[in-house]
Amino acid sequence: MQKINFNSMDYQGLLEAVFLAAQDAISVVDEKGEHILVNPAYTKITGIEHDDIIGKNALYDIEDGEESVHMKVLSTKKPVENTKLKLKPSGKTVVAQAAPINVNGEMKGSVAVLHDISTIKDLTDKLEEAEKKLREMTYKYKPEDIIGSSMAINEVRNLIEKAAKVPATVLLRGESGTGKELFANSIHAQSSRSHKSFVRVNCAALSDSLLESELFGYDEGSFTGALKGGKKGLFEEANKGTIFLDEISEISLNTQAKLLRVLQEKEIMRVGSNKNISVDVRVIAATNTDLAKAVKEGRFREDLFYRLSILPIKIPPLRERKEDIPLLVKSFIAKFNDEYGRNIVDISDDALVILKAHDWPGNVRELENIIGRAIIYMNINERVIDTIHLPQLDTNKIQNIVKSVISTDDAGVTSLDNVLNKAESEYIYNVYLRFDKNKTRTAKELGISLRSLYYKMEKYGIS
Structure with missing residues (x-):
């Protein structure tokens, strides 16, 4: 050199x-x-x-x-x-x-x-945010978030474990507030697809045209306002993972036909395109309506109903699993302690009596809201939820029922469970007699399944 x-x-x-x-x-x-x-x-x-x-x-x-x-x-x-x-x-x-x-x-x-390194830091922050969103998209509930030890919830837990082992389509049926998304997440989390995306779609929240473009995506220029280069649909985003179609009964017959094609052919076609795109997606659908009735009324396609019902799972309402209320309350107290910075340690027996005697039309979501509100009502130095913190419930009416049970029991009823069991037993027996021992009508009046009625009648020796 x-x-x-x-x-x-x-x-x-x-x-x-x-x-x-x-x-x-x-x-x-x-x-x-x-x-x-x-x-x-x-x-x-x-x-x-x-x-x-x-x-x-x-x-x-x-x-x-x-x-x-x-x-x-x-x-x-x-x-x-x-x-x-x-x-x-x-x-x-x-x-x-x-x-x-x-x-x-x-x-x-x-x-x-x-x-x-500002640019690198910005990219790192964006990557961390994307990873956070991906984790949230993957699943926000875990199997252990299913709280309860009742027979009803254990049956569902067993069905979910079985559903997780196969890629079959699942239809979750349950009233509003029973936690259908929780159970859908649990199936995904225990499946072989758990490392891939879990995509939730609220079918009732979108118009028909918007839902179609969200589910299947669209090509550039397919409609006014379409993004340059088009957009992937949620089925593509969920490829190799799971898509959760909540409120499935609310989609139109036109979109039902396209969804049926996805289930049958495992292909989607973007709006404005004539090209088929293969997808491998596990579908979990949920509804709080009677789809069989919707089929008879012409509001839901029969072929899609059978495609979705390969593995139907009924989520029990809270009134059929009241023995789970103490555990649910404990988990909600822990949650709201964390969110509100409180230190609530327990709930009184009297307050539990009130909660167990309530019918819970809003199910677990209603219970969560009531516990959250109770904690808000409490003074900062209070540590135990009591009946005074439950103004939303008709505590006087419920306490009168419990008192009447106690006063008519010669042997005396000392424990909380005995009080509630005695009240439930007498109420079921009275309804049963009122409907001339017709079990179907009795179950309907009580708002529980026929299977739950048989279980409770056997438990209380009602014949």
Whole structure:
């Protein structure tokens, strides 16, 4: 390699050209820690003009509380590597490296090079946000979030474990507030698709045309306002994962036909396209209506109904699993303690009597709301939920029922469970007699399934 010789003027000019052209920000301070030299990249990254920084202390260009690499070099007389700093006034994040300037064995100052990592940080933040959304999309409930030990909930839990092992379509049937999304999440979380997306769609919340474009996507120019390049539909987003179609009864017959095609052919066609796209998606649908009745009335396609009903699972209403109320209340107390910053430790027996005697038309969601409101009503020094904190419920009426049960029991009823069991037993027996021992009509009047009625009659010895 040929050696190039520079005279002193050439060398000084070369150094100055390199200094000014460098993409990384460079700053130099003297032995007192005052800026004596900066390059254009420095003024760009800090937002400080050249003449405004010269003569200023090394702490001038960094946020309060940050440690200056220049001052560290001057105090230790050693180089400093890869120190993360936040600049002012620009607010940009940099990684700084600094080294001492020694002339004839004497330290005359410090030189620092600043690498702008704001763009990298922005990308990292966006990546973390995307990963967070993906985790939320994957599933927000876990199998252990299914609270309860009743026979009714254990039966559902067993069905869900079986459903998770196969890719069959599942139809969840249950009243509003029973937690159908929780059970759908649980199926996905226990399945082989758990590492892929869980996409929830509220079919009742979107118009027919919007629902179609959301489910199946669209091509560019397919309608006014369509995005350039088109858009993936939710079936594509859920590929290899699970799509949860909540309120499935609310979709139009036209969209039902297209959904049926997806289930049969495992293909979708975007709005405005004639190209088929293969998808591998596990479908879980949910409804709070009688789909069989909707089929008879012509509001729901019979072929789609049978496609969806390969594995039907009925979620029991809370009135059929009242023995789970104490465990549910405990979980809600823990949840609201965390959300509201409270320290509620328990619920009184009297309050539990009130809760167990209520019919719960809004199911678990209603119970959650009532516990949340009760905690809000409580004074900051109160630790136990009592009947006074449950003004939404007709506590006087319920307490009178319980008192009447206790007063008519010669042996005395001492425990909470005995009180409630005695009240439930007498109520079921009275309804049973009122309908001339017709079990179907009795179950309908009580708002429970025929199977639950048989279980309760056997439990209480009603014949």
